[in-house]
Amino acid sequence: MKKVTVFIGSPQKRATYQAVQEFEKNLKSYTEIDFEYVFLSDYHLGTCKGCMVCFTKGEEFCPLKDDRDLLLEKMIHSDGVIFATPNYAFHVTALMKCLLDRMSFVLHRPLFFDKAFTVIVAQGIFGGASIVKYLEFVGRGLGFQVAKGCYLTALEPRTAFEQEKISRKIKKTSLRFYRELMCPTAPIPSFFKLMMFRMSRTSIMKTLDEEYRDYCYYREKGWFESDYYYHTSLGITKKLAGRFFDFLGERMIRLRRG
Ligand SMILES: Cc1cc2nc3c(=O)[nH]c(=O)nc-3n(C[C@H](O)[C@H](O)[C@H](O)COP(=O)(O)O)c2cc1C
Structure with a gap:
């Protein structure tokens, strides 16, 4: 059975969480999946000090002793990874950015070549498209096989029409991710x-x-x-x-x- 882990950058269990729950339901309708939720707000992750030691000497010399390796282990032991975050001030949340900063050494020494990856962004009004592109770019840099992600305009209260639009986008993203997850070989690079x-x-x-x-x-x-x-x-x-x-x-x- 494939293992999929979602890293959620919202401090709330609202729009992003709901979107991921729908994504999980779709994915499980295609095949059996072991699906794990990782709420970054439940973990202790210090902000990067910029010492560059992870780049030069190695990540084990990082002066911050926290949950970074635990989170990385979860990625290493997954077949598929999802980064899900709300749009805060036209970017990912600080929780999500902190994770990305702390795993920047993987951008130098990529390792997730055999894993599928996608992105879900919840927004109020505007800016989600560029966040999706940004996270997809980071995902490729980390080595993942990236399935195109999506952003959702998740204003409350939500009309039935808005909810339908959101569900359609999540369905398409789930299907793209599922295809990547089931792909047996790493592709010829672009x-x-x-x-x-x-x-x-x-x-x-x-x-x-x-x-x-x-x-x-x-x-x-x-x-x-x-x-x-x-x-x-x-x-x-x-x-x-x-x-x-x-x-x-x-x-x-x-x-x-x-
Ligand atoms: C601090 C903060 C900053 C935000 N900045 C933006 C923004 O720049 N653009 C936007 O469209 N929505 C913005 N929003 C709205 C959230 O992206 C939106 O409500 C989203 O659905 C929240 O996801 P959540 O319910 O999973 O926490 C912001 C919300 C907060 C709390």
Whole structure:
């Protein structure tokens, strides 16, 4: 049975929670799912101090001792992950942003390649679309296979027409996520994803050394030699594009050196 965990960034059990409950119901109508709710407000997560130690030395050296690893473990042990948050001041809530900041080292050393991911955003009036895009971008950076998310205008009191519109959006998002969840193999990367991998690894290879966790991580994973983060069949065009991105990466480093 697939395990799905939703991380909820609202301090209230209202619109976001209701949307996730509907999402869960849809998902369970397709297949049996072990579905876990993680309310970030129930966990202790300190705000990032900006020391950069997680990037340079490793995440275990973070000066904050709290529930970060517990939350990460929940992601590691899931087949699918959902980030659900209200729109606060045109962005994710502080609870959700705190989680993202604290797991930023995973953006340097992505690891969730075999997991499906999507996003649910509840808003009052405006701004949800860009938050969905932002969270999808972060999800891709963390390594997830991202199914397009949705934002819901969840004003109270709600008319029957508004509720129908919300339910339709949740249904479509559930179906997209379900398809991603059931997909047996990680896909061939897009040109953009390939570029991000090749240029990041060139930068790490040429500017860092064994003193840095990113460098050791890439070396241990074999990423300095591989075509992509995971084994994939790139085909001739993407193989050539990969070499071009390596060249671009090296050129950028030469330009930085002046
Ligand atoms: C502090 C705060 C800031 C908010 N900022 C926005 C905003 O910028 N744009 C918007 O459309 N709604 C905004 N809202 C409305 C919430 O996004 C909306 O009520 C949402 O449904 C709340 O989700 P919840 O019921 O799960 O907590 C804000 C609400 C709060 C409490």
